[in-house]
Amino acid sequence: MSLPPHAKSFLITEAVRGEGGLLKLPDGSRFMDRFDERGELAPRDIVARAIDHEMKRLGADHLYLDISHKPADFIKHHFPTIYEKCLGFGIDITREPIPVVPAAHYTCGGIMSDERARTDVNQLYVVGEAAFTGLHGANRMASNSLLECLVYGRAAAADITRREADIPPPPEAPDWDESQVRDSDEDVVISHNWDELRHFMWDYVGIVRTTKRLQRAKHRVDLLSAEIGEFYSNYRVTNDLLELRNLVTVSDLIICAALQRRESRGLHYTLDYPGLLNEVRDTVLVPTTYRTLAP
Numbered sequence: 001m002s003l004p005p006h007a008k009s010f011l012i013t014e015a016v017r018g019e020g021g022l023l024k025l026p027d028g029s030r031f032m033d034r035f036d037e038r039g040e041l042a043p044r045d046i047v048a049r050a051i052d053h054e055m056k057r058l059g060a061d062h063l064y065l066d067i068s069h070k071p072a073d074f075i076k077h078h079f080p081t082i083y084e085k086c087l088g089f090g091i092d093i094t095r096e097p098i099p100v101v102p103a104a105h106y107t108c109g110g111i112m113s114d115e116r117a118r119t120d121v122n123q124l125y126v127v128g129e130a131a132f133t134g135l136h137g138a139n140r141m142a143s144n145s146l147l148e149c150l151v152y153g154r155a156a157a158a159d160i161t162r163r164e165a166d167i168p169p170p171p172e173a174p175d176w177d178e179s180q181v182r183d184s185d186e187d188v189v190i191s192h193n194w195d196e197l198r199h200f201m202w203d204y205v206g207i208v209r210t211t212k213r214l215q216r217a218k219h220r221v222d223l224l225s226a227e228i229g230e231f232y233s234n235y236r237v238t239n240d241l242l243e244l245r246n247l248v249t250v251s252d253l254i255i256c257a258a259l260q261r262r263e264s265r266g267l268h269y270t271l272d273y274p275g276l277l278n279e280v281r282d283t284v285l286v287p288t289t290y291r292t293l294a295p
């Protein structure tokens, strides 16, 4: 969960719920018991869907997370950064609830790796959030990502050190030829596409999905991919252009994987397949299949 958009993606740690924070509607009433018998301690995908549902039902911009029933010293000691940040927005969390919205802050899934962080591309390792080690199921347990980064970072370093003598030096990188491109005179294309991507990924590939929404997103990401490819071939590259291109590629992978899943499990929830399949199966995209997945 995070503070509403004007607070520029400041994350409210799940630990506030863990320490007894209560989720409330604008009228001050609690609602999680209507969605899960574990109430505010339900898994984060269930909590995110419940908040999303109530915001849409009420047309509310945000809901509230209230920890003010705890002693002020306890709150300031356990959540000093959140206390200070909210105070900066005129919200004293020892006296009043925190306005919150659901927020995406982690990507489950990624490039498949083995227990030594090796991918199926020779001498290519992947560590961290970009990797799929199989440790996280369809929902990441809090605080397990940094642990995974450390463990697999160490495993990769150990494996590279062990194989160092057999690893040939990397090939010479070819010179970067910019003779055929010019400076872009339309950087608005990048900021516009970035906003568009953010909006349709949240609206069509966000907390509650349907096959129709995913297909709409697939159609748009293909258009964006073509436009950015054309932009990339004609204009000098910039960090923003590269980052946008990477974002579009990752968004396409997320959409294609989601279109393949005929069930709802963890973070992936679709109204077309609300139940769980009997068999737990990873969704694996390989270059060939990924390319032929257009709806």
Ligand SMILES: Cc1cc2nc3c(=O)[nH]c(=O)nc-3n(C[C@H](O)[C@H](O)[C@H](O)COP(=O)(O)OP(=O)(O)OC[C@H]3O[C@@H](n4cnc5c(N)ncnc54)[C@H](O)[C@@H]3O)c2cc1C
Pocket (backbone or CB within 6 Å): 011, 105, 106, 127, 128, 129, 130, 142, 143, 144, 145, 146, 147, 149, 242
């Ligand atoms: C607000 C927030 C709170 C979190 N809280 C927790 C927590 O309590 N416990 C927990 O376990 N996890 C938590 N996570 C998740 C955890 O922080 C991340 O999963 C973890 O940091 C991922 O590490 P990483 O090195 O894989 O990627 P990152 O930390 O994202 O680092 C990737 C780096 O690569 C750089 N980069 C990107 N593209 C390029 C490029 N093309 N060329 C060169 N450099 C590039 C980026 O600038 C960045 O520095 C949190 C995440 C967020 C956002």
